[in-house]
Amino acid sequence: MNKYEIPELIDALKKEDNRVLLDIYRIHFPEARHYIMANSGNVFDAEDIFQDAMLLIYLKIKRNSLQINSGFGSYLGGIIRFLWLKELERKRKYFGKELQLEDSINDHSDLLEDYIRMEKRKLILEHFLELGSDCQKLIHLFVNETPVDRITSLMGFSTDQYTRNRRKVCKERLVRAIWENPRFKELKNEAFRQDTKVPRW
Amino acid sequence: MKHLDRIQKYLDGKMNESELKKFRSDLQKDPELVEELDLHRSVNETVLSTDEIRFRKKLEEAYKTYKIDGHKENTSVSGNRTKLKRTIVFSSALMITLLFLFILSEFRKQSNDEIFEANLISFSQDFTSRFQPEFANQDQDLQEGIKLFVDGKYSDASRVFHQFLGQNPDNTEASFYNGLCMVFLNEFGNAISAFEFVLAAPYSYYQEYASWYLALCYIKTNNTEVAKSLLKEISGNDSSFSDKARRILRKLR
Numbered sequence: 034m035n036k037y038e039i040p041e042l043i044d045a046l047k048k049e050d051n052r053v054l055l056d057i058y059r060i061h062f063p064e065a066r067h068y069i070m071a072n073s074g075n076v077f078d079a080e081d082i083f084q085d086a087m088l089l090i091y092l093k094i095k096r097n098s099l100q101i102n103s104g105f106g107s108y109l110g111g112i113i114r115f116l117w118l119k120e121l122e123r124k125r126k127y128f129g130k131e132l133q134l135e136d137s138i139n140d141h142s143d144l145l146e147d148y149i150r151m152e153k154r155k156l157i158l159e160h161f162l163e164l165g166s167d168c169q170k171l172i173h174l175f176v177n178e179t180p181v182d183r184i185t186s187l188m189g190f191s192t193d194q195y196t197r198n199r200r201k202v203c204k205e206r207l208v209r210a211i212w213e214n215p216r217f218k219e220l221k222n223e224a225f226r227q228d229t230k231v232p233r234w
Numbered sequence: 235m236k237h238l239d240r241i242q243k244y245l246d247g248k249m250n251e252s253e254l255k256k257f258r259s260d261l262q263k264d265p266e267l268v269e270e271l272d273l274h275r276s277v278n279e280t281v282l283s284t285d286e287i288r289f290r291k292k293l294e295e296a297y298k299t300y301k302i303d304g305h306k307e308n309t310s311v312s313g314n315r316t317k318l319k320r321t322i323v324f325s326s327a328l329m330i331t332l333l334f335l336f337i338l339s340e341f342r343k344q345s346n347d348e349i350f351e352a353n354l355i356s357f358s359q360d361f362t363s364r365f366q367p368e369f370a371n372q373d374q375d376l377q378e379g380i381k382l383f384v385d386g387k388y389s390d391a392s393r394v395f396h397q398f399l400g401q402n403p404d405n406t407e408a409s410f411y412n413g414l415c416m417v418f419l420n421e422f423g424n425a426i427s428a429f430e431f432v433l434a435a436p437y438s439y440y441q442e443y444a445s446w447y448l449a450l451c452y453i454k455t456n457n458t459e460v461a462k463s464l465l466k467e468i469s470g471n472d473s474s475f476s477d478k479a480r481r482i483l484r485k486l487r
Contacts, residue, residue, distance in 0.1 A: 049288070051295065059303070062300065084297070157277055161277075165373075166373070167373075176281045201238075211273060212235050
C-alpha cells in the first residue's frame with residue numbers, strides 16, 4: 034500500500050482510523066475476493082477472511098509484535114492466504130495438501146499462535162452472546178470487578194448470595210459450552226501440535 | 235470440567251494459604267487444570283476486549299462504505315467509447331451538481347426540527363441491523379415490548395416496558411427502549427429522563443445509543459446548547475455516531 038508508509042499505517046490502524054480502513058478495503062479487498070473466489074470460496078467467505086486478517090494485524094499491532102519486512106499488501110495477502118487455507122483445511126476440502134506460506138510472512142509460528150488465539154476468542158464471544166442478557170451483564174460486571182453489592186442492586190436481585198449463585202450458573206454454562214464445542218477441541222489440538230508445551234492463550 | 239469451583243475461588247482471590255499452595259502444586263501436575271484455568275482467563279479477557287469488538291464494527295462500516303462506492307463506480311462505466319464519453323460528461327455534470335448540493339446541504343444551517351427528523355430516519359436501519367439479533371437473549375416481557383415497538387405500537391410497547399421496569403427498576407435495556415417509544419410519541423421530557431437513566435448506569439450496552447438519542451431529544455426540544463455539548467462529546471469519542479454528530483454540529487444554528 035504505497036499511499037502510506039508502514040509506520041504511518043500502523044499508527045492509523047492503532048487509532049482505528051476510518052479513512053485508512055476504507056483505503057485498505059479499496060486497495061486490497063478486490064484481490065482478496067478474487068483469490069478466495071478462485072479457490073472454492075464465495076464473496077461472504079472473502080468478507081469474513083478479510084475482516085479476520087485485518088483483526089489479526091490489529092491484534093499484533095496492539096501487542097507490538099507486528100513486523101512487516103515487505104509491503105503491507107503482500108503481508109496482508111499472505112495472512113489472507115494463510116487464513117483461507119486454514120478455513121479450507123477446517124472444511125475438510127483441502128485434505129492432503131501441504132500448507133504453503135507466503136515468503137512475506139516471516140513469523141509463521143507466531144501467526145499460527147495469533148490465529149489460534151483469535152479463533153478461540155471468536156468462539157468465546159459467540160457462546161457469550163448466546164447467553165441471556167442478564168447472564169451477559171452479570172459476567173461482564175464481575176469481570177469488571179464491580180462490587181457484589183452494587184451488582185445485586187443493579188441487577189435487581191434480592192441478596193448478594195443469590196448474585197454469586199447466578200454468576201456461578203452463568204459462568205458454568207458459558208465455560209462448559211465452550212469446553213464441549215468441537216471447534217474448541219480442534220483449536221486445542223492445533224495449539225498442542227504447534228507447540229508441545231501446554232497452550233497459553 | 236471438574237475444577238470450576240476451585241478455579242473461580244482462585245481467580246476471585248478467595249483461597250486461603252493452604253488451598254493456594256495445593257492449587258499451585260496441582261497446576262504443576264494436572265494439564266487439564268491448566269487448560270481449564272486458561273479457558274477461564276480467556277473468557278475474562280474476551281469479555282473485557284471491547285477494542286476487538288469495536289474494531290470489527292469499524293471494519294464492517296468501512297466495508298459498507300466500500301461496497302456503496304463500488305456500486306457507484308460500476309454503474310458509471312458502460313457501453314462503447316461514445317457512450318462512455320457521454321456517460322462521463324453526464325456523470326461529471328451530475329457529480330458537480332451533487333457536490334454543489336452536498337456542499338450546500340452540509341453548510342446550510344437547518345432548523346432543529348429538520349435536523350431531528352433527518353436523523354431519526356436512520357434509526358429504523360440501526361434498529362433492524364443492530365438490535366434485532368439480540369431478541370433471543372432477552373426476557374420474554376422485554377422481547378414482547380420490543381416486538382410491539384418494531385411494529386410501531388409505541389403506546390402498547392411503552393406500557394409493557396413500564397410494567398417490566400416496575401419489577402426490574404435498574405434494567406437499562408427496557409429504559410432505553412422505553413425512551414425510544416417516548417421519542418416516537420413526542421413525549422420528549424420522558425424520553426430524556428429514560429436516556430439519562432441509561433447513561434447514569436455504570437455499564438450498559440445501550441449507552442452509546444442513549445447518548446445519541448438524548449442529543450436528538452435536546453435538539454427537538456430546542457435545548458441547543460446542551461445538545462451541542464453532548465454532540466461534541468460524541469464526536470470526540472470512538473462512537474459509531476461520531477461522524478453524524480460532527481455533521482449535525484456544522485448544521486445547528
